[in-house]
Amino acid sequence: MNTPRLVTTAAELRSATEELLQKAAAADPARRPSLALVPTMGALHEGHAALMAAARAENDVVTASVFVNPLQFDDPADLERYPRTLDADLELLGRAGVDLVFAPAEEEVYPGGAPLVRLSAGTMGTRWEGASRPGHFDGVLTVVGKLFHYAAPPVPARFRAYFGQKDAQQVALIRRMVADLNFPVEITAVPIVRAADGLAESSRNRFLDAGQRQAALILSTALRQLRERAAAGQPLDLAAAVELIRSQPGVDLDYFEVVDPRTLEPLETSAPLEGEALALLAARVGPVRLIDNEVLR
Numbered sequence: 001m002n003t004p005r006l007v008t009t010a011a012e013l014r015s016a017t018e019e020l021l022q023k024a025a026a027a028d029p030a031r032r033p034s035l036a037l038v039p040t041m042g043a044l045h046e047g048h049a050a051l052m053a054a055a056r057a058e059n060d061v062v063t064a065s066v067f068v069n070p071l072q073f074d075d076p077a078d079l080e081r082y083p084r085t086l087d088a089d090l091e092l093l094g095r096a097g098v099d100l101v102f103a104p105a106e107e108e109v110y111p112g113g114a115p116l117v118r119l120s121a122g123t124m125g126t127r128w129e130g131a132s133r134p135g136h137f138d139g140v141l142t143v144v145g146k147l148f149h150y151a152a153p154p155v156p157a158r159f160r161a162y163f164g165q166k167d168a169q170q171v172a173l174i175r176r177m178v179a180d181l182n183f184p185v186e187i188t189a190v191p192i193v194r195a196a197d198g199l200a201e202s203s204r205n206r207f208l209d210a211g212q213r214q215a216a217l218i219l220s221t222a223l224r225q226l227r228e229r230a231a232a233g234q235p236l237d238l239a240a241a242v243e244l245i246r247s248q249p250g251v252d253l254d255y256f257e258v259v260d261p262r263t264l265e266p267l268e269t270s271a272p273l274e275g276e277a278l279a280l281l282a283a284r285v286g287p288v289r290l291i292d293n294e295v296l297r
């Protein structure tokens, strides 16, 4: 197992990145080396491991960040209880072959406290997840923009960043941010990793008891049924899928829509789908808000 190097300041990250990229460039001078950033909030699981594996397979140098970003939490209780498991995270990152782990303290990222100037996710950030978590995506984009600056290659190199498709709205917004603000980074979205029972892996799943977890499986079941109908070219019958979830005791559905994966605008579902389509949902189960989605085509 490789032991990743843990760095906590911007200066350390920059010099360690430079050293590793120069080594990669010297090993193969004919090719520009590549650097991957995988941003996380820690409490790592198999979903994160898939992001690390994709980044490892495609790049010379892999940096993971572990930072629980207070700016994206609108609920102080949610921030307070967010799991923090750095020792176990470092083990997983070592097994995944990550080179550098950037785990800054809050004062490193927000030296004067919460920043006055922030990125705005615009109207795309106020619907779906944004409707229940006001300011969430402004906080996400602000920290991701900062992480891109911290981690950017200090010597000529390709720069790629990896995000999970589980957070589909986040991926769509980060792609828009990169396009709208010309961040020199290529974005890769990694497919959702599910547990054997079908539940999408999430750090917050640990707060579900056995009964709640069983009830939550209705979410992936409903999504799978929609995907099967889409694959068969049948009309989706979104209303039946919504009803299936609403009939499950203990599951409080927030939204369930079929949207354009880039704009997140709802699509017409009464006729067979023609372009790209994504089924997107969120529900509260016991103490946890769960999100999930399925690429329909």
Ligand SMILES: Nc1ncnc2c1ncn2[C@@H]1O[C@H](COP(=O)(O)OP(=O)(O)OP(=O)(O)O)[C@@H](O)[C@H]1O
Binding pocket: 039, 040, 041, 042, 046, 047, 048, 050, 051, 162, 163, 164, 165, 166, 167, 190, 191, 192, 193, 194, 200, 201, 202, 203, 204, 205
């Ligand atoms: N099951 C999963 N499959 C693929 N990617 C995932 C999965 N879970 C998380 N990710 C991705 O890992 C990155 C870091 O996510 P984060 O640290 O917030 O973990 P999380 O498990 O999504 O946490 P939570 O669900 O509690 O918000 C994000 O890009 C996220 O989309």
Ligand SMILES: CC(C)(CO)[C@@H](O)C(=O)[O-]
Binding pocket: 039, 040, 041, 067, 069, 072, 140, 143, 144, 167, 170
């Ligand atoms: C991208 C991210 C690490 C920014 O804090 C977070 O939103 C997450 O873990 O998905």
Ligand code: BAL
Binding pocket: 041, 072, 167
């Ligand atoms: N994966 C999204 C991070 C959050 O829930 O704040």
